Amino acid sequence: MSDMSTVLILVDALDGKVSSAVGELATFGKRIGEVVAVVAANDGAGVAAQLSSFAIDRAIICTGADFASHSIAPIAEALAAAVAKESPTAVLITSTARGKEIAARLAVRTNSGLLTDAVDIDADAIATQSVFGGSTTVHSAVNHGTSIVTLRSNSVEVQSGSGPATTEVLAVAISDSAKKSSVTSLEATVKGGRPELTEASVVVSGGRGTNGDFAPVEAFADSMGAAVGASRAATDAGWYPHSHQVGQTGKTVSPSLYVACGISGAIQHRAGMQTSKMIVAINKDPEAPIFELADYGVVGDLFAVLPQATTAINARK
Amino acid sequence: MAGGVLDRASVDAVLNDLDEYAVEEALRIVEAHSPTGESGEASGHTITLISMGPDRATDAIRKALSMGADDAIHICDDAFAGSDALATSLVLAEVIKKNGYDLIICGTESTDARMSVVPAMLAERLGYAQMTFAGSVTVDPATSSIAISRVTEIGIEKMTAALPAVVSVVEKINEPRYPSFKGIMAAKKKTITSMALADTGLAAEAVGAKAAWSSVKDALPRPPRGAGIKVEDTGNGGSALVEFLAEKRLV
Numbered sequence: 099m100s101d102m103s104t105v106l107i108l109v110d111a112l113d114g115k116v117s118s119a120v121g122e123l124a125t126f127g128k129r130i131g132e133v134v135a136v137v138a139a140n141d142g143a144g145v146a147a148q149l150s151s152f153a154i155d156r157a158i159i160c161t162g163a164d165f166a167s168h169s170i171a172p173i174a175e176a177l178a179a180a181v182a183k184e185s186p187t188a189v190l191i192t193s194t195a196r197g198k199e200i201a202a203r204l205a206v207r208t209n210s211g212l213l214t215d216a217v218d219i220d221a222d223a224i225a226t227q228s229v230f231g232g233s234t235t236v237h238s239a240v241n242h243g244t245s246i247v248t249l250r251s252n253s254v255e256v257q258s259g260s261g262p263a264t265t266e267v268l269a270v271a272i273s274d275s276a277k278k279s280s281v282t283s284l285e286a287t288v289k290g291g292r293p294e295l296t297e298a299s300v301v302v303s304g305g306r307g308t309n310g311d312f313a314p315v316e317a318f319a320d321s322m323g324a325a326v327g328a329s330r331a332a333t334d335a336g337w338y339p340h341s342h343q344v345g346q347t348g349k350t351v352s353p354s355l356y357v358a359c360g361i362s363g364a365i366q367h368r369a370g371m372q373t374s375k376m377i378v379a380i381n382k383d384p385e386a387p388i389f390e391l392a393d394y395g396v397v398g399d400l401f402a403v404l405p406q407a408t409t410a411i412n413a414r415k
Numbered sequence: 416m417a418g419g420v421l422d423r424a425s426v427d428a429v430l431n432d433l434d435e436y437a438v439e440e441a442l443r444i445v446e447a448h449s450p451t452g453e454s455g456e457a458s459g460h461t462i463t464l465i466s467m468g469p470d471r472a473t474d475a476i477r478k479a480l481s482m483g484a485d486d487a488i489h490i491c492d493d494a495f496a497g498s499d500a501l502a503t504s505l506v507l508a509e510v511i512k513k514n515g516y517d518l519i520i521c522g523t524e525s526t527d528a529r530m531s532v533v534p535a536m537l538a539e540r541l542g543y544a545q546m547t548f549a550g551s552v553t554v555d556p557a558t559s560s561i562a563i564s565r566v567t568e569i570g571i572e573k574m575t576a577a578l579p580a581v582v583s584v585v586e587k588i589n590e591p592r593y594p595s596f597k598g599i600m601a602a603k604k605k606t607i608t609s610m611a612l613a614d615t616g617l618a619a620e621a622v623g624a625k626a627a628w629s630s631v632k633d634a635l636p637r638p639p640r641g642a643g644i645k646v647e648d649t650g651n652g653g654s655a656l657v658e659f660l661a662e663k664r665l666v
């Protein structure tokens with residue numbers, strides 16, 4: 099596409115920290131044109147300062163609301179103001195539940211088409227999505243307004259860059275209606291030093307087969323620098339927090355490596371993990387459906403296999 | 416107080432199981448505040464089910480009515496076929512605006528199109544407070560306010576807003592009831608109002624497949640995952656796994 103194209107990428111750093119997902123958006127954006135990072139966060143300057151290693155040409159810091167306490171709507175309005183100013187070809191947003199809702203409101207505000215859960219996007223803003231539980235790959239394009247596309251993290255290797263050359267402040271008049279819901283408290287999940295589930299390049303999940311003991315799952319995850327996930331059977335039993343549930347009604351993950359331990363592979367669980375690049379399953383039932391999608395399956399007891407694997411990995415370090 | 420419960424994906428002619436949680440939550444909210452313990456005109460609290468879908472959606476609507484909702488609006492017209500999330504939210508918002516509700520409760524996603532964006536689009540179109548992915552909901556009719564708690568990427572968030580609001584509920588919020596015999600009999604007498612394109616006041620160009628603002632260029636079956644390796648653990652399964660990961664440069 100021509101050099102005239104501009105792409106906006108949303109830097110949504112709710113906890114003040116910019117994640118590598120922003121670097122992925124910049125990497126995708128570069129294929130289409132000039133990359134402009136839109137920062138909509140309370141500490142805008144502090145957040146913008148964390149963009150220096152990414153392939154970003156310019157940064158716009160939006161002000162006008164307490165973004166943290168009104169959640170999604172003001173961020174969509176800030177982005178809409180940046181769209182009005184820059185007339186971009188595309189707006190790229192990370193495909194989390196929150197990112198998709200911001201994108202949804204932006205699509206309504208700007209009369210634009212929306213594509214969610216993309217895993218790739220080309221120079222003409224044609225997005226690749228994986229549908230029907232990963233069985234079909236579709237290529238789609240927006241044909242009205244600005245292309246608003248949400249992209250799953252772990253979809254591309256982050257290309258490094260020299261960060262925004264210029265940073266400007268955009269004072270946005272956020273409407274009263276965008277401030278209607280207020281966050282009254284936020285109890286941050288204790289991460290225990292592990293990466294965020296939807297952003298991790300390796301996810302190790304435990305299911306009913308753990309029988310409530312996640313210690314071997316966590317130990318293996320830590321040896322791999324991985325995030326820990328869980329099936330709904332495990333979260334419903336109270337063995338692991340709901341925020342770690344992978345699947346249709348939990349998080350969607352697409353890491354380089356997904357390790358399912360004591361998980362049968364129900365369709366609702368698959369929906370959240372089957373676009374992972376490499377899938378490993380450990381299950382003592384050789385007939386477990388999870389083996390149908392595993393690149394490598396170990397038929398065995400997770401309480402024997404995981405500790406041995408953990409020891410082997412730690413020995414390699 | 417009047418609440419609307421949305422069921423978008425009635426495509427399977429069964430109540431989208433995620434929407435059952437929305438119906439159940441509406442019933443619980445009304446029951447908590449109704450002097451009679453039930454919804455209905457007499458209690459001052461009513462629940463209307465709003466469903467956009469083809470003819471066969473009526474079975475799903477009857478089921479929700481038999482759970483206890485008071486009446487239903489079935490938005491049905493071939494002109495709506497192929498509507499994307501933007502068009503669907505437009506149609507629903509028009510119908511909601513015509514009637515006016517204090518609370519709109521939705522499931523978090525349709526089981527077919529898994530985008531989870533319609534509730535946020537509705538909140539944007541209506542200018543109502545957005546209270547999505549709620550794991551618990553408390554409504555206070557006296558102050559006309561709502562409080563929710565939800566699990567987000569970074570933790571447990573509590574939010575409040577003045578009504579009207581658009582809420583979406585996650586499936587952990589409740590255990591949907593089974594319709595009772597009495598409920599099934601009562602549902603037969605409840606009103607389902609049909610609305611076609613003309614009743615919504617929208618132009619034919621604004622809805623359906625022709626109004627879709629994105630288009631599929633091609634769809635290819637994903638190459639089947641190559642038959643994976645499956646090994647039985649005979650004592651060194653863990654070490655063998657790590658060797659495999661090392662070969663693939665994953666450790």
Ligand SMILES: Cc1cc2nc3c(=O)[nH]c(=O)nc-3n(C[C@H](O)[C@H](O)[C@H](O)COP(=O)(O)OP(=O)(O)OC[C@H]3O[C@@H](n4cnc5c(N)ncnc54)[C@H](O)[C@@H]3O)c2cc1C
Nearest residue numbers: 305306307329330331345346347348360361362367382400
């Ligand atoms: C509307 C709806 C939404 C849902 N959403 C989700 C969702 O988001 N995520 C989700 O995960 N599920 C979801 N489910 C539930 C889903 O259908 C399954 O019930 C669930 O995934 C099962 O979890 P599991 O695999 O851990 O348990 P099980 O199916 O009970 O499987 C346990 C497995 O562990 C193996 N095992 C037992 N002991 C050991 C051992 N010592 N070593 C190795 N293997 C062992 C067994 O062979 C078995 O295969 C949903 C269901 C519904 C109806």
Ligand SMILES: Nc1ncnc2c1ncn2[C@@H]1O[C@H](COP(=O)(O)O)[C@@H](O)[C@H]1O
Nearest residue numbers: 467468469490491492493495496497498
């Ligand atoms: N005849 C119809 N009347 C009302 N809504 C419909 C009709 N056909 C499809 N829809 C809705 O339009 C959306 C797109 O569905 P589909 O046409 O199956 O792609 C879904 O929300 C359907 O429920």
